Amino acid sequence: MKMRDVSIIGVGQTKVAEHWDRSLRHLAGEAILAAMKDAHIEPAAVDALYVGNMLSGLLNGQEHLGALIADFVGLRGIEALKVEAACGSGAAALRLGYAMVAGGIHDLVVVCGVEKMTDTVNAETTTGLAMAADADYESIHGVTFVGINALLMRRYMYEYGVKHEDFAPFTVNAHRNAASNPYAMFRERVTVEQFSRARMIADPINLLDSSGIGDGAAAVVLCPSTMAGEYRREGVVRIRASAMATDAVAVHDRPDPLWLSAAEASAFKAYQQAGVGPRDIDLFELHDAFTIMSALSLEAAGFAERGKGVRLAQAGEIAREGRIPICTMGGLKARGHPVGATGVYQVVEVALQLRGEAGPNQIPNARLGMAQNIGGSGATVITHILEAQD
Amino acid sequence: MKMRDVSIIGVGQTKVAEHWDRSLRHLAGEAILAAMKDAHIEPAAVDALYVGNMLSGLLNGQEHLGALIADFVGLRGIEALKVEAACGSGAAALRLGYAMVAGGIHDLVVVCGVEKMTDTVNAETTTGLAMAADADYESIHGVTFVGINALLMRRYMYEYGVKHEDFAPFTVNAHRNAASNPYAMFRERVTVEQFSRARMIADPINLLDSSGIGDGAAAVVLCPSTMAGEYRREGVVRIRASAMATDAVAVHDRPDPLWLSAAEASAFKAYQQAGVGPRDIDLFELHDAFTIMSALSLEAAGFAERGKGVRLAQAGEIAREGRIPICTMGGLKARGHPVGATGVYQVVEVALQLRGEAGPNQIPNARLGMAQNIGGSGATVITHILEAQD
Numbered sequence: 001m002k003m004r005d006v007s008i009i010g011v012g013q014t015k016v017a018e019h020w021d022r023s024l025r026h027l028a029g030e031a032i033l034a035a036m037k038d039a040h041i042e043p044a045a046v047d048a049l050y051v052g053n054m055l056s057g058l059l060n061g062q063e064h065l066g067a068l069i070a071d072f073v074g075l076r077g078i079e080a081l082k083v084e085a086a087c088g089s090g091a092a093a094l095r096l097g098y099a100m101v102a103g104g105i106h107d108l109v110v111v112c113g114v115e116k117m118t119d120t121v122n123a124e125t126t127t128g129l130a131m132a133a134d135a136d137y138e139s140i141h142g143v144t145f146v147g148i149n150a151l152l153m154r155r156y157m158y159e160y161g162v163k164h165e166d167f168a169p170f171t172v173n174a175h176r177n178a179a180s181n182p183y184a185m186f187r188e189r190v191t192v193e194q195f196s197r198a199r200m201i202a203d204p205i206n207l208l209d210s211s212g213i214g215d216g217a218a219a220v221v222l223c224p225s226t227m228a229g230e231y232r233r234e235g236v237v238r239i240r241a242s243a244m245a246t247d248a249v250a251v252h253d254r255p256d257p258l259w260l261s262a263a264e265a266s267a268f269k270a271y272q273q274a275g276v277g278p279r280d281i282d283l284f285e286l287h288d289a290f291t292i293m294s295a296l297s298l299e300a301a302g303f304a305e306r307g308k309g310v311r312l313a314q315a316g317e318i319a320r321e322g323r324i325p326i327c328t329m330g331g332l333k334a335r336g337h338p339v340g341a342t343g344v345y346q347v348v349e350v351a352l353q354l355r356g357e358a359g360p361n362q363i364p365n366a367r368l369g370m371a372q373n374i375g376g377s378g379a380t381v382i383t384h385i386l387e388a389q390d
Numbered sequence: 391m392k393m394r395d396v397s398i399i400g401v402g403q404t405k406v407a408e409h410w411d412r413s414l415r416h417l418a419g420e421a422i423l424a425a426m427k428d429a430h431i432e433p434a435a436v437d438a439l440y441v442g443n444m445l446s447g448l449l450n451g452q453e454h455l456g457a458l459i460a461d462f463v464g465l466r467g468i469e470a471l472k473v474e475a476a477c478g479s480g481a482a483a484l485r486l487g488y489a490m491v492a493g494g495i496h497d498l499v500v501v502c503g504v505e506k507m508t509d510t511v512n513a514e515t516t517t518g519l520a521m522a523a524d525a526d527y528e529s530i531h532g533v534t535f536v537g538i539n540a541l542l543m544r545r546y547m548y549e550y551g552v553k554h555e556d557f558a559p560f561t562v563n564a565h566r567n568a569a570s571n572p573y574a575m576f577r578e579r580v581t582v583e584q585f586s587r588a589r590m591i592a593d594p595i596n597l598l599d600s601s602g603i604g605d606g607a608a609a610v611v612l613c614p615s616t617m618a619g620e621y622r623r624e625g626v627v628r629i630r631a632s633a634m635a636t637d638a639v640a641v642h643d644r645p646d647p648l649w650l651s652a653a654e655a656s657a658f659k660a661y662q663q664a665g666v667g668p669r670d671i672d673l674f675e676l677h678d679a680f681t682i683m684s685a686l687s688l689e690a691a692g693f694a695e696r697g698k699g700v701r702l703a704q705a706g707e708i709a710r711e712g713r714i715p716i717c718t719m720g721g722l723k724a725r726g727h728p729v730g731a732t733g734v735y736q737v738v739e740v741a742l743q744l745r746g747e748a749g750p751n752q753i754p755n756a757r758l759g760m761a762q763n764i765g766g767s768g769a770t771v772i773t774h775i776l777e778a779q780d
Contacts (some may be wrong), residue, residue: 003494023526023611053515057447057474058512062525064476066654067769071643077655081632081770082484084472085449086454092471096486103493104393122512134415135452208538244469246457253461262457264469380471 001104007228007389008237010039010221011348016185016336017213017389018118024053024060025072028114031344032073035110039221040231047106048062048079052093052113053340054086055128059120069112079106086132087289088375089113090343091382094220098242098384101222103369113344114217125302126211129339133375134250146210146290148251148377152200153292157204158259160307164204165290168195169313171208171284172335174288177320178330180360185336203318209291211337218344220351225389235355240368241385243269249379260382263372264302270370270383271302278302281385282366283353285346287374288331293320297372298326301383320363328361330352347384393492397618397779398627399430400611401738406575406726408508409605414443414450415462418504418614421607422463425500429611430621437496438469440501443730444476444519449510458501476522477679479503482731484610488774491612491756503734504607513601519729520663522617522766524640531780536600536680538641538767540592543682547594550697554594557681558585559703561723562679567710568720570750575604575726599681601727607733610741615779625745630666630758631775633659639769648697652765652771653690657762660773661692665759668692671775672756674714674737675744677764678721683707687762688716691773695696710753717735718743718751732762737774744778 012034014027024068028051036043051065062068064079085092088112103380117125129145132137140146156162171190179183190208200207228236245265251257273276278301286301288294304312305326318325329335329349332342350369352358358366372383402424404417410750418441420773427431441455452458456470475482480503488500507515519535520528528538546552561580568574580598618626635655641647661667667744678684685699693714694702706715719739720723722732740759742748762773 002449025526034554054453055447057518057521058451059444061448061517061529062520063444063521064523064639064766064769066475067765068524069637070636071638071769076638077635077652080475080636081634082474084453084474085456085470092456094469099490099493103489103495105489113621122517127451127512128447131447131451131453133454134458135450136415138440139451156694244471245467246468246470248461249454249458249533262467376454378420379454381462386641 003230004104004221005225006098006101006239008220008351009228009231009279010035011351012038013183013218013345014216015084015350016214016216016338019332020119022119024114024116025069026112027215027217027220028069028112029073031219032110032112035221035224037217041108041221043074045108046075046078046110046271047108048100049075049110050093050097052090052343053082053115054084054089055115055117055339058123059125059128061121062117081354085380087339087373088343088380088382089340091373091384094344094347094384095244095382097222098239099286101224106315107223107227109218109222111222111342111344112217112219115338116215117213118215123236137250146202146205147288149292150205152257152377153204156292159258162310165196165312166314167231168192168208168272168294170288170291170294171195174327174333177328177335177361181329181335184330184334185212186334205290211332214338216336216338216341218343218348220339220347236389237351237354238387238389239384240387241270243273244382247379249376251377260296260378262378263297266381266383267301269370270385274385276368279371280368283328283363283369284326285350285371286326287372288327288333289337293374301372319347325363328363343382346371346373350386354386391750395496395615396488396491396612396629396780397615398610398623398741399613399618400425400666401741402428403500403573403608403735404606405573405739406604406606406716410509414452414506415459416503417506417605417607418459418502419463421609422468422487422500422502423446425609426613431498435498436465436468436500437498438490439465439500440483440487441472443472443505444479445507445729446504448507448513449515449518460747477729477763478763478772479730479731481763481774482558484734484737484774485632485634485772487612491614497613499612499736500609502607502609503545503614503731505728505730506605507603507728508605524559527640536592536595538682540680542767543594546682549648551654555586556700556704558582560678560681560684561585563708564717564723566749567718571719571725574720574724575602576724595680601679601722604617604726604728606706606726606728606731606741608731610734610737626779627741628777628779629774630777631663633661633663634772637769641767650686650690651769652705652768653687653762656771656773657691660775664775666758670758671714671716671760673718673753673759674716675740675761676716676763678717678723679727683764691762696710700725711780715753733772738765740776744776756763
């Protein structure tokens with residue numbers, strides 16, 4: 001069955017920060033209204049709103065975000081719901097929006113990722129993040145989400161003979177790029193020495209291995225590619241691929257904890273859909289929740305051989321001038337990681353690069369960009385490949 | 391753009407109960423495996439799993455249900471995510487599954503609604519249910535979810551000159567039907583006198599106006615109608631319509647609190663898609679979370695005039711022998727209301743009726759059935775119309 005090509009005609013985002021004075025709906029509203037303005041559309045044209053969010057129930061005491069946010073942004077009455085796939089919720093919502101347009105269910109869809117991780121009720125943010133892991137078989141033993149990633153990092157260092165300081169280039173690169181992104185949470189550059197001396201969080205993961213906890217929202221407007229010209233003449237970005245895969249949630253249930261098989265499956269399904277390979281990708285917004293996840297993602301998605309992800313970073317190939325620039329606007333590490341919003345931030349950033357609107361962070365002649373959003377420690381992975389549409 | 395017709399080829403459900411000995415994944419697993427067996431499919435044939443759930447984050451400390459449940463039922467690797475739309479989460483997940491098959495994204499999809507409301511962590515169930523309301527403008531004042539419905543019921547009684555005991559037929563009918571449903575939570579018949587003397591919960595809503603809190607899961611298997619014959623010769627049920635609409639979450643933001651405009655919009659969109667009207671519907675599984683919601687639903691969906699929903703019930707028209715049988719397997723009131731699962735339970739029950747497998751509860755010659763799942767006090771409404779496919 002032939003599906004329709006889908007394009008992004010508008011993007012919007014809030015700064016990632018501790019927004020003590022603003023609720024979930026205000027954050028989502030700012031991003032959505034910015035995206036709708038960017039797309040030159042009126043509320044009456046919108047068919048549906050899909051919201052990606054992970055933590056609003058536990059941390060904000062609010063579910064039902066679909067109807068709540070639709071109403072707040074002037075879209076009362078439309079189809080609206082929330083999608084949850086742990087830290088992959090944002091891209092999962094985008095995947096849903098893409099499918100609704102590709103399959104002909106809707107013409108004009110708004111997708112928003114939003115998360116409010118500071119100013120919480122019911123539980124601490126750490127308790128919230130642990131819900132991405134297996135409550136009955138991992139969290140119940142007291143291991144935190146960063147603890148699980150620490151186990152993976154330790155194992156990686158042991159298996160491949162890598163030292164902690166070897167991971168520094170991921171953080172240095174992310175902070176360098178965030179410094180010139182006005183929407184980023186941490187805009188200070190970081191040196192290798194600062195990285196090595198940072199406060200320990202869960203050995204061997206220290207503060208500068210870890211993405212920042214923050215509040216934020218990002219949004220995109222989708223429509224069939226053939227209709228995109230009605231809304232904007234330039235800067236249309238086509239979704240060339242959208243692919244999702246899963247794995248066991250508990251790390252101990254995976255035959256090989258150091259291989260993100262869902263990331264591999266998701267990326268290679270996406271390559272197949274787009275008819276391209278890793279060599280064709282001009283930039284890669286990967287899910288650097290922790291430096292170890294950057295290394296594992298580069299390997300699973302075919303940019304580095306097994307055990308060589310860190311080496312690719314050390315060789316400078318992940319910088320804006322390198323072979324495969326990653327985290328070009330700061331990544332989860334330095335732009336910040338409002339978990340359910342992150343997948344949409346990544347896609348907004350790729351879209352800005354393909355539109356040539358990434359400012360000082362622009363990757364010259366970027367034509368094809370990839371975004372990969374990961375839920376948990378690799379159990380849900382959604383990959384999108386975007387292309388500048390002339 | 392032409393979309394594909396979609397059919398239900400398998401259904402499964404657990405008994406609704408206080409399942410103290412079983413976790414979320416066990417409940418979901420029982421329903422999913424039953425549905426897959428009923429559909430005669432192997433795990434390798436399944437393309438995706440969509441899980442409807444509202445409360446798992448707050449009450450069970452577990453998000454990431456898509457990957458978690460997919461893995462548990464032998465579907466590791468497939469596309470899987472969770473959909474949340476308050477008490478409408480189940481039908482929202484079904485709507486997503488429908489769209490994915492109708493639009494040609496996937497061929498074989500499993501949809502599961504699951505909820506575990508007893509044996510909770512982090513908060514009480516009442517706190518969880520309040521997340522369907524507006525946390526910032528309703529719940530913050532201390533009103534519970536039943537309290538909001540009580541305000542609606544009191545206003546309805548005042549506006550239309552209806553007494554509390556007039557609502558009794560809804561409860562009597564639901565319990566009568568549940569008595570012969572082995573999956574129902576409350577299988578005792580209830581008299582008008584018992585109804586009137588039941589313990590007050592939130593005046594004027596008493597215990598027997600209210601649906602039961604319980605644990606449960608229900609599942610369906612979907613495929614293109616043209617492929618359904620490959621899996622089963624008889625008992626295929628076609629989805630003739632799938633429609634979703636929203637409204638303001640906070641009741642005070644609606645111009646007319648006694649009119650469920652999203653229920654009206656959703657039902658009439660569904661009628662239009664199916665090319666039918668209320669007169670053509672043989673049974674209606676409505677969202678009787680409270681008796682007041684039954685009355686409002688009958689009115690909004692066109693089965694009774696404004697203010698006459700209670701009269702329709704008093705006239706016996708909602709019974710199995712009446713003009714529009716509702717809650718034929720016990721409804722939310724007596725089958726039980728595991729919130730995120732309810733929308734799928736409703737569709738399973740309609741499917742069983744259309745297959746002629748409703749046992750003592752069978753509506754003779756049922757050909758066209760409707761299920762309407764409501765999130766919050768009417769802010770999200772999803773309507774499906776199903777037809778027996780020969």
